[in-house]
Amino acid sequence: MNLYIEWGRPKLKFLIIARKEIIDITRDRRTIIMMIVVPLFLIPVLIGTITKISFSQAKKASEKHLKVRFFGQEFAPDLFQAFINMDKVTMLNQIPEDSVESYIQNEYLDAAIYIDSDYQFQIDQNGQAKINIHFKGTDSFGITKDRINGVLKGFENQIVTKRMNRLNLKPEVVKAYNLTYKDVASKQEKFGKIAGGWFPYVFIIFGFMGAMYPAIDLGAGEKERGTLETILSSPASRLDIVLGKFLVVMLAAVLTAFIALAGMAIGIQSIPEIPPEMLVIINEVLSPKTIGLIMTLVLPVAAFFSAVLLGLSVYAKSFKEAQSIMAPLNIVIIFPAVIGTLPGIELNTITALIPVLNVSLASKDIIAGVMDPFLMTEVYVSLFGLAGLAIFWCVKWFNRESTIFRS
């Protein structure tokens, strides 16, 4: 049976328009790709690929066989022995000293250790032995430095213990504080503060992208096809037309954001490298209540995007012009969304008023479960106020003859 007839017969004209626009955009391949295919398939693939690559790189780095050149082994034979005893290491002592820098630079050698000739004297006299370590700092996981430091620290501790014993001193002499830390932050809070910023980032970006194509199609596309006159000469008022279109653009934005979330959930669940205990935390954090609360932020921000994009689209003469007007907006949206992911940026009375950034920060707090009622109210008032203003502007804009018939 025909979908159009099956849906019943709304009496309100803006609903008739919205129903027709839904049918129209769901038959548009570009909109479907942007709204469903990209968030539902691309996000899991991206998450999976990035995680797999980083896990395998980290594994590769931790299993790396270090190549070390040790100068002055005759001054510190026991330290040299400690390096030889180290796991996954090869001592390349035939490399001449003047070639060491270029070997490290070209990654044939991971590190060179230089022991001063007075090493043993300094150790015996309770002095400080000088050790120079050359390495290449572009090693993304800092694994070379960490492993060499590990050996040196272990050896240094042995020397210090011997010195303390010799001097008949207790460890407290050099360690005046006995520090114990108790972290009161819940796992949810920690996760929210660290990773929480990325969830709203995905909502915002995909919500915007999801609204963009329907907005272009329903505004500039209608002008380009010459169908605007058809609808303007119908009994529907301008308000009906703009409301009907606005609802559909907003629906597309919210759906895309929601599908993006589903995509993220699928992506996270399908990564075998994520430890099960971490998965439990993620599942607890992304509970229906949290998602529901985040969606209440997505709704006004989607309304804001939809009204602005529809207004701009109606102004544009063609699909192409609408695309070129809207493209720079991506940067405007991405910028505050990215700022929200930075550590140290918190929701306060000022940031709660900045659109997009406030969604990002408020979502972070929702995920962390540390919502401040006053700030959350400020965020909602700001978002709904802004969405209302954007809708008002869009309706006014749609009523302007110079916008509608701009050619």
Add this chain to the structure above:
Amino acid sequence: MIQVQNLSKDFSLNRKQRKELGDEYKNTKTLRAVDNISFECQPGRIFGLLGPNGAGKTTTLRMVATMLKPTSGSITVSGFDSVTQGQNVREQIGFMTGQTALYDRLTPTEMVKYIADLHGMEKSAFQKRKDHLFQILDMHSFADRRISRLSTGMKQKTSIARTIIHDPQVMIFDEPTAGLDVMTSRAIMDLIRSCREEGKTVIFSTHRMGEVNQVCDDISIIYNGRLFYNNTLDQFKAEMTQATFEDEFIYRVGEA
């Protein structure tokens, strides 16, 4: 019936537009597209609004269809004022242009249903009217095919069906045959004639004099926004000083 009284329309010009229009418009902020025109279209008669491109025909018809607001003057359609009773006016009219103006991703049935719904047609009335129109326009074979996959002729038939699905009392045709082939143009001309036979008020803009001769009862000629001829077609013929309609039209526009 359509009554147009002292109708004018000004469009504001931005700097770029003023520059494009040349020195004449250097210091003016508006362009008068329609200048104090008056005419009447009677039911059961076809009123031809003639004029070259850019004369002000489309602006006039868009004002009649309430898409544009007049700067001054008034328009009444079936007794409703176009500014204060815009929705009532739009309920009375069917508007058709040379472009098929259809939604490519809908089917003809869906397209026609959409317009019928906006006009508040009841389901049974719609079904009856749709069946009738699809029958006489021979549309049943492609009624459920996407419009994007239809031929130009099929699209034009769909466009006709969506224009008259609600059986409007007033028909506005804005250069409806522009860019169409002979066969499709003939179908449109037949539609215009049938509207007259059904007692509808028809306003028809064109610059093709052959079409005027075929269907019009009354004509007005508009040029540079001003109406400089308004009479019956018979009277126009009687006053002709040139050999053909086209020559007479060009001569009169040149004199205006």
